[in-house]
Amino acid sequence: EPEVTQTPSHQVTQMGQEVILRCVPISNHLYFYWYRQILGQKVEFLVSFYNNEISEKSEIFDDQFSVERPDGSNFTLKIRSTKLEDSAMYFCASIREIYNSPLHFGNGTRLTVT
Amino acid sequence: DQQVKQNSPSLSVQEGRISILNCDYTNSMFDYFLWYKKYPAEGPTFLISISSIKDKNEDGRFTVFLNKSAKHLSLHIVPSQPGDSAVYFCAASLSSNTGKLIFGQGTTLQVKP
Numbered sequence: 001e002p003e004v005t006q007t008p009s010h011q012v013t014q015m016g017q018e019v020i021l022r023c024v025p026i027s028n029h030l031y032f033y034w035y036r037q038i039l040g041q042k043v044e045f046l047v048s049f050y051n052n053e054i055s056e057k058s059e060i061f062d063d064q065f066s067v068e069r070p071d072g073s074n075f076t077l078k079i080r081s082t083k084l085e086d087s088a089m090y091f092c093a094s095i096r097e098i099y100n101s102p103l104h105f106g107n108g109t110r111l112t113v114t
Numbered sequence: 115d116q117q118v119k120q121n122s123p124s125l126s127v128q129e130g131r132i133s134i135l136n137c138d139y140t141n142s143m144f145d146y147f148l149w150y151k152k153y154p155a156e157g158p159t160f161l162i163s164i165s166s167i168k169d170k171n172e173d174g175r176f177t178v179f180l181n182k183s184a185k186h187l188s189l190h191i192v193p194s195q196p197g198d199s200a201v202y203f204c205a206a207s208l209s210s211n212t213g214k215l216i217f218g219q220g221t222t223l224q225v226k227p
Contacts, residue, residue, distance in 0.1 A: 031213055033213050042219055043158065043217040103158075103215065108157050
């Protein structure tokens, strides 16, 4: 079964550094998402992306965050200047059709900001 | 933000018995509900969903029940198997045509052989 793949599985960065988390959604999927889970907390929606633009974003997704689909396969989340509180698991997800379709999640990237 | 709540952080059942995981929500505008399962070091895996126009949906050993008046849904797993041991998340959305999900905190299910 096709999978959403995320790299790296673990990223350690220093506070203030830029980090890019990478995702390869399932190939025929059209809608892309980033979620995150801070340790011990809920999985939270960050942003949705369709047709090369953001369709919705949460309050968490401030100017430090950006997303991009630079080519036909990758979907990236960039954090421009990382803070300690950005440490979390970041999950990428995708779906083909928007109606009544469950999200397919990747295995996540654990981001540790020191 | 407590729109979706799973009040039991953990549940332990014997293999072969029924597991019942519960979820409550506060926003009456939610109309699509999902259950995900998560193993350590993996992403959430979709299990089963239900639209607000239904009160029950079955898929093999998994059944989801929705009680809109009580704003409550539950996941029944029967019979439970040791491989079902995982964290189970309930999630809801305001519409079936959005991927923006509101998750509960999760319930850790342990199925003992």
